[in-house]
Amino acid sequence: MKHFFVYNQEQNRGNNNVIVDDRNLREYYLVPFYETIVNAHGQSFMTSYNAVNGVPATCSPVIKSVVIGEWGFDGMICTDADAMQATYQSYKYFPSLEAAAAGVVKAGTAVMLSGTRQPCSRPTPTGCSPPPIWMRPPRQLPHALPSWGI
Secondary structure, three states, rough: EEEOOOOOOOHHHHHOOOOOOOHHHHHHHHHHHHHHHHOOOOOOOEOOEEEEEOEEEOOOHHHHHHHHHOOOOEEEEEEOOOHHHHHHHOOOOOHHHHHHHHHHHOOOOOEEEOOOOOOOEEEEOOOEEOOOEEEOOOOOOOOOOOHHOO
16 A cells, blocks of 8 residues: 555645644545555555654654554555655755665664666665665564465
8 A cells, every 4th residue: 555644745845744643644645554554464565755743754753652552563564666765865864865765664664666777676866776676674574475476
C-alpha cells in the first residue's frame, strides 16, 4: 500500500510539509493503513515524500510508535524512489546522507529505494554508490522472504 502518510498532493511533493493534529491523523489519515495492516494483514507499504508536522514521512516516529508499536506490524516498509535522499537534500532534516540513511532505518523503514537504475549499496554526499535497497537487521523480513522466492 502507498503512500504512508498524509499524502494528498502531487505538486511540490518533495518538500511539502503537512500540518495535521493528532485527532485528524488517527481518525482520517491513518485509517486506511490501519485497516490494511491490522484487519487485512497487509505485509508491506511505501512511505510518502512529504513531511508531516515537520518530519519527513520516511523517518516519522509514527512508523515505530503507531505502526510497529501499537499495530504490531512486522512486514516490509520501503521509501519511495529517492525519498531517503530527500530527507537530507530537500528537507535538510539530517546533516548528511549517511545520517539520513541511519535515521530512516532507525525510524523503522526497512528498504530504501533509489530512483536511479544503478545499484546503490551505501549513501554518499552526492547520492548513492555502487543494490537499490538497504535492509535493516532482518527482524521484520524473514517471514516475507520465502513468499518472494528469496
